[in-house]
Amino acid sequence: MARIKFTGAQHLIFWLGWIGFGLVLAGMLHVKPGMPVLNAIYFGIGISGIAQLSAWSAGFSCRTAPLAKTPSWRLALTHLAAAVLLTLLWMQLTLFLAKVMNAVSGWEGTASYVTFRTGLIFGAGIFYYLLSVAINYALIAQKESQKAQELALESSMRAREAELSALKAQINPHFLYNSLNSISALTSIDPARAREMCVSLADFLRLTLGMGEKGVIPLREELGLLEKYCAIEKVRFGERLALKEQVEESAKNCLLPPLLLQPLFENAVVHGIAQMPEGGWICLKAERSGERLMLTVENSWDPEAGSSRRNGVGLKNVQRRLEARYGSAAQLQASAEENVFRVTMQFPAEEEAKK
């Protein structure tokens, strides 16, 4: 159970309650039965002090019977029963104390004053206990709302962090340098293609940089980005890179966080295709079955090549970003069988609103 820490507000409530209730009781004992003012105040605050204990215990019973989850009859029963029991106990103590005080000089007759007001004091006790219950519930609710806010903030920060690192991973400098080198080569071999590749590269970078800020994009847009990326890599690898695609039409309108597929493609190129002298293939599948969207990126690879590079930073990023948006409703699996490496993602299908 969480340690009970008292905030400033709680301290204030505690002291106010004690003194306040004490004064009320004092009033009851002074007005009408006529207990001397000072005596009444001391006595009132004294027994109020004892009452604080039961008020404090109200906190425990509130925690075991959360407002939202407990049926009303249970709530009423629990708190009323506690109120009655505790107040009775408190009354006994009060009367005992009053009898004790009788023997003290200057305090004669205390017991009879108290007995005179038994009913009222009992009522006040019950009321005070129930008030404590209410206040405890209020304090619990406040703390929960605070916690929820902190959680929301943390979650959004993590999402932003993940997007930033996904973005950083996109601006892969080696991809850039190799592509620029290819353009450099093309300038004299095939100037038209050199220009084309320059533009493709610029478009790709522009798209990548623009995407980080968007919460979700339609799959169609991610596919557009992938096309640009693959066009650039095809110039570098030529025949060594074969691309296959099986994308359902109904999947293209689905919304998803940007830059989920591009890092997977990049992994496929760097760890798969580039590691094989004869090159390989990458296959993208997108299926929509009812409320779920399933994306698969497969590539051929050589399990024996470059075994140490399986650190999967890009994959971890993708996983974190899926979690940030879909929580446990998203699944990501990476598997390798024989010569095929496969990453599958599944998450709820959301369609873009019809414009």
Next chain:
Amino acid sequence: MRKWKALIVDDEELARRLLREMLAQHAEIEIAAECGNGMDAVKAAAEHKPDLLFLDVQMPKLTGFDVLELIERENTAVIFVTAYDQYAMKAFDVHAVDYLLKPYSRERFEAALERAKTQKTAKPLDAGELAAAARPAGQFAERIVVKDGTKVTLIPVAKLDYAEATDDYVTLVSEGKKHLKQQTISGLEMALDPAQFVRIHRSYVVNLERVARIEPYGKDSKVAILANGARVPVSKAGFARLKELLEEKK
């Protein structure tokens, strides 16, 4: 002066074409061959014995450093051509002439060529030192590259039974086959994970996982019997090392 022979090694065709174009202006240099991967490069180097080698680092299966381990470097000036600047430093560790960072300008290319022509190459490093330079600190070799004629074989360290020093070479025994590599036994020892490979003798390094048992041999010495029946002599110092390691493992 006779023409210089150059060898171009890069897995990207455009990168090779670019180098070819840059070299076209140099009548004194003739391109002996172009290779798209490390295996072909080793073959071509043996065949043509180039004076000048343009070598990419990131290539499938065999990296540029692996290639260097396997070729005769006595009279070859090596220029690394790579997009990765982390290898630029290592280029000098392994006594390459220069490195070109992709994308490079003609000026930069010409400068590298000039260095190759005027500079006397320092004595090339031992294959083990080369491999060590190429690896990030703290990591050990996951495979050993060896050459049989012009055929390149990659031996995963897990499949290496033991190694025996033979003159200037080591004989690597793996899966029933023996491979020769121009390397010192100490160089090999440095490259391998000391938790798995032990120098049990001045001339032998053995894979701990292959050792079935150790038997006394003759009066003073011992012999290690491997799982496949091979017998490898164990020196006193070697035995002490072995014991220490086995104690640690418990």
